[in-house]
Amino acid sequence: MKKILFILTFLMVTVGFSQDTTDFFAKSDAFFKKHVSNGRIDYKTIKNNPATLDQLLAIASKISVSKSDTKTFQAFFINAYNLAVIKGIVDNYPTKSPLDIKGFFDKIKYTLGGKTTTLNDLENKILRKNFPTEARFHFALVCAGLGCPPIIPEAYKPSILEKQLQRQTTIALNNPNFIKVKGKKVQLSQIFEWYKGDFTQNGSEIDYVNQFRKEKIPAGTKVSYYSYNWSLNIIK
Numbered sequence: 318m319k320k321i322l323f324i325l326t327f328l329m330v331t332v333g334f335s336q337d338t339t340d341f342f343a344k345s346d347a348f349f350k351k352h353v354s355n356g357r358i359d360y361k362t363i364k365n366n367p368a369t370l371d372q373l374l375a376i377a378s379k380i381s382v383s384k385s386d387t388k389t390f391q392a393f394f395i396n397a398y399n400l401a402v403i404k405g406i407v408d409n410y411p412t413k414s415p416l417d418i419k420g421f422f423d424k425i426k427y428t429l430g431g432k433t434t435t436l437n438d439l440e441n442k443i444l445r446k447n448f449p450t451e452a453r454f455h456f457a458l459v460c461a462g463l464g465c466p467p468i469i470p471e472a473y474k475p476s477i478l479e480k481q482l483q484r485q486t487t488i489a490l491n492n493p494n495f496i497k498v499k500g501k502k503v504q505l506s507q508i509f510e511w512y513k514g515d516f517t518q519n520g521s522e523i524d525y526v527n528q529f530r531k532e533k534i535p536a537g538t539k540v541s542y543y544s545y546n547w548s549l550n551i552i553k
Contacts, residue, residue, distance in 0.1 A: 338389060341376050345396045346472035348373060356467020357552045358403060364410045373400055378428040384447050388475035391448065395457050395473045397429040398439050402461050405436070406549070414547045415461040422460075436460075445515070452515040452525065453482040455508050456489045464506065464546035466495065490529040498532075502539045510542040 348369055352359045363370055377397050384390045405421055406412065415421045422436045434443065444454050459468040466489040473481055489495050497504040509522050516525040522540055527533045 337376065337380050338382070338393065341373070341380060341393070342396070342472050342474050344369075344373055344376070345400065346474070348400075349468070349472055350470050352403075353468055353470040354552055356469075357550050358406075358461075358468060359552045360403070360406050360410050360549070361551075363403065364407050367407055370400065370404060370407065374404060374427065374429075377430065380430055382430050386475075387448075388478045391444065391451070391454075392473040392475045392478045393430060394439060394444055395454070397427075398436065398444075398458050399468060401427045401429065401436060401439070402459060406461050412549065414549055416547050449515075450518060451482075452512070452518075453486045455512060455515065456486040457482060459550070461550055462545065462547040463550050465508075465550070468550065487529045490526050491531055496526060496530075496534075497543065498534060498538075501535070501537075502541065503534055504541050504543040507542045507545045 352363055377393075377400065380393065382390045382393045402415070404427070405418060405425055406415065409418045412418060418425075424435065426433050426435055427439075428434075429439065430443075432443065440454070440458055444451075444458075448454070456466045457473060459465045466485060469481070469485065495506055503523070505522060505526070509516055513522065516522050519525075523534050523536065523538060
């Protein structure tokens with residue numbers, strides 16, 4: 318009898334988890350499709366009607382995701398990060414930059430996946446620490462600044478996460494405004510400076526970039542970093 322009860326409880330929890338994550342991914346997808354265009358976000362419209370965003374974050378706060386379910390864990394927390402960034406901007410809108418909001422990355426806290434976290438801790442302790450070889454996170458996590466790779470008008474989903482991460486990294490690293498090649502010099506985003514260790518685990522920064530580029534950057538090219546653009550990624 319106890320064994321039967323245990324199995325029933327396990328099945329109920331598993332089904333509940335599946336329904337919660339399915340609901341979260343579906344509603345997140347609809348939200349991003351509605352409010353994201355050309356890598357920018359319609360903060361003004363969300364500010365005027367924040368109910369859907371608040372509902373999504375409420376759902377996200379209660380979901381429990383195991384890191385052993387790698388794709389679900391990663392997709393969930395990438396979406397959660399991007400939604401929390403939007404929430405942080407909307408709560409302080411109008412603003413010209415996330416840096417104009419005190420403690421935007423390291424003080425303001427959110428409950429996501431049953432964890433109370435800041436944006437910095439979500440990125441560094443939940444995603445990067447658990448998956449230290451996955452540098453493509455940097456092309457999916459969007460910090461509300463124009464210097465970041467653009468946010469996509471869809472949710473990251475476990476079933477297609479590999480394809481999405483590969484696509485966004487390829488787009489970013491072939492964008493001449495993101496990777497600026499001029500003769501024997503290349504300017505990289507400061508993302509490569511701040512997280513250099515993530516990109517040099519198996520070679521140089523150029524080696525990493527060239528994995529995704531159509532036109533390879535020659536070995537020996539002089540690397541520098543251009544200043545990050547923290548202007549708000551708002552739809553105008």
